Amino acid sequence: MVDSHRILVTGAGGAPATNYVRSLRLAPEPFHLVGVDCTAYNLPLAETDETHLVPRADDPDYIPVLNEIARETGAELIFAQPDVEIRVLSARRDELAAPMFLPAKETIERCLDKFSSYSAWCDAGIKVPPTRSISGPADLAAALGEFGEMWLRPTTGAAGNGSYHTSDLRHAKMWLDSHEGWGSYTAAAYLGPDSVTWQSIWVDGELVVAQGRKRLKWELADRSPTGITGVTGVGMTVSDPQIDSVALAAVRAVDTRPHGIFSVDMTNDAEGEPNPTEINIGRFFTTSLFFAQAGLNMPYIFTRLALGEEPPPIARKINPLPPGLLWVRGMDREPRLVRPDTLESAADELAERRSRCGEELTAVTD
Numbered sequence: 001m002v003d004s005h006r007i008l009v010t011g012a013g014g015a016p017a018t019n020y021v022r023s024l025r026l027a028p029e030p031f032h033l034v035g036v037d038c039t040a041y042n043l044p045l046a047e048t049d050e051t052h053l054v055p056r057a058d059d060p061d062y063i064p065v066l067n068e069i070a071r072e073t074g075a076e077l078i079f080a081q082p083d084v085e086i087r088v089l090s091a092r093r094d095e096l097a098a099p100m101f102l103p104a105k106e107t108i109e110r111c112l113d114k115f116s117s118y119s120a121w122c123d124a125g126i127k128v129p130p131t132r133s134i135s136g137p138a139d140l141a142a143a144l145g146e147f148g149e150m151w152l153r154p155t156t157g158a159a160g161n162g163s164y165h166t167s168d169l170r171h172a173k174m175w176l177d178s179h180e181g182w183g184s185y186t187a188a189a190y191l192g193p194d195s196v197t198w199q200s201i202w203v204d205g206e207l208v209v210a211q212g213r214k215r216l217k218w219e220l221a222d223r224s225p226t227g228i229t230g231v232t233g234v235g236m237t238v239s240d241p242q243i244d245s246v247a248l249a250a251v252r253a254v255d256t257r258p259h260g261i262f263s264v265d266m267t268n269d270a271e272g273e274p275n276p277t278e279i280n281i282g283r284f285f286t287t288s289l290f291f292a293q294a295g296l297n298m299p300y301i302f303t304r305l306a307l308g309e310e311p312p313p314i315a316r317k318i319n320p321l322p323p324g325l326l327w328v329r330g331m332d333r334e335p336r337l338v339r340p341d342t343l344e345s346a347a348d349e350l351a352e353r354r355s356r357c358g359e360e361l362t363a364v365t366d
Contacts, residue, residue: 004030005307008075008098010066010089012051013042016081016286021047023292023299028312031303034073036066057088067097077101077306083156086282087112101306102282103262107255111262111281114155115186117254121276124253126246128275129267131188134181137173143187144169150187152176165190191275194268196238198247199285201302202258208311209301210247210318211291212238216326235287235327237294239319243274250276261302290327293337296320 007024011017012035024031025047035048043051052069055062070078075098080086090108093100102108110116121128132143134152143150144167152175153163164175176182200210216234247264255262263285266274288299301311314320326338 004032005303006032006034006074006076007303008034008036008066008070008073008078009046009048010036010054010078010080010085011038011042011082012046012048013037013039013044014081016284016288018045018047019286019289019292020079020081020284020299022289023297024303026292026297027300027303032073034069034075036069038062057082057085062088063092063095067095070097077303079303079306081283083112083280083283090282099306101260101302103255103258103260107258108281110254111279112156114153114278116155117276117279118186120253121250124249126249126253126276127269127273129188129191129269129277131186134176134185134187135183140172140176140187141169144172147187147189149190151190152181152185152187154179154181154185156184188277191267191269195277196240196243196266196268196274197285198243198264198266199288199291199298200247200251200258200262200264201298201305202251202260202262203305204259205257207248207258207317208305209296209298209314209320210244211296211298211321212240212243212247212319213285213287213290214238234329235290237291237319237321237323237325239321239323244318246274246276250279254279287327287329287335289335290325290337291321294321294325 009017009021021033024033033048035046035051036054037043037046037051038054038056040053043053054065078089078096078098078100080089086108089096089100090102090105093102110120115131115133118128118131130147132139134140134143149167151163151165152172166172176185196212196214198210198212201208214236216236243266246266250264251258251262261282261284263280263283264276265278265280266276269275284299291298301314304311324340326340327335328338329335
């Protein structure tokens with residue numbers, strides 16, 4: 001029997017890494033997964049075959065400790081999900097005891113800085129929400145005067161952390177003051193709540209596979225001042241040539257030879273056109289298990305490619321999954337892959353009950 005490949009997974013106790021792990025468990029071959037996390041409380045949550053505590057990515061001992069674990073466990077590949085770790089590992093990739101499958105260093109830096117990627121899209125003539133860098137109160141007032149309604153967000157970070165939607169200058173100033181955001185925030189014209197995403201894998205400039213997904217609901221939206229939590233509650237597969245075209249252009253604008261994972265976030269404007277807002281670089285969306293359970297196991301495809309092996313057969317490069325599949329998630333609940341007709345049946349049943357209740361009420365009043 002051939003030994004299973006050994007993969008070291010960072011941030012292993014977090015949801016994004018867990019979905020990567022669960023996707024590999026669906027693969028037709030076994031993997032030995034080594035989980036590391038910088039938070040001791042997260043280690044029991046990791047679903048890897050073994051777990052190890054590591055320092056934070058900004059700690060001088062992070063790389064030495066990670067390398068020691070990689071050597072001890074015989075790791076053939078390091079896969080990172082958290083942005084903070086991707087940035088450090090990318091910059092020091094030549095020092096690592098095991099390889100990674102990452103985009104170029106400059107591409108990662110460009111995409112981790114949202115204003116830098118915005119500038120690249122502007123230069124490429126891609127339609128994007130007007131965005132301004134906010135260094136002080138004068139910049140903020142000018143942005144609000146231009147946009148009317150704006151979206152404040154840090155130039156770095158993920159999951160909507162630190163973002164705020166407002167049309168009130170006083171509230172905007174208070175938000176930036178409380179988040180020490182002067183000089184590290186941007187203000188963008190607010191487009192609306194409709195967003196789509198496009199997850200893709202590339203090898204040396206060639207697209208391997210991509211799949212679109214629309215977000216129908218944010219989980220825990222009522223716990224956020226913006227209604228945006230970065231945690232998809234309900235996602236739906238989509239196949240839209242316009243989304244595909246914009247996403248492809250957005251990727252190629254930040255890298256003429258894409259390599260690795262490029263996950264594009266887009267928001268629809270008033271005309272219904274998708275505008276790129278960021279690229280989650282070098283990592284999968286949190287909900288990668290959605291596609292894997294539906295039949296497109298992108299973590300497995302990625303891992304095979306990273307190991308220098310042929311990926312499994314793919315029906316077609318762009319949107320191989322049927323549109324309309326739903327992924328329903330919630331806190332402390334296992335996610336479910338749902339066919340739309342299941343929800344339609346429930347809605348039809350409710351309509352029948354409402355009709356019967358209405359008939360009974362009419363009979364009583366008559």
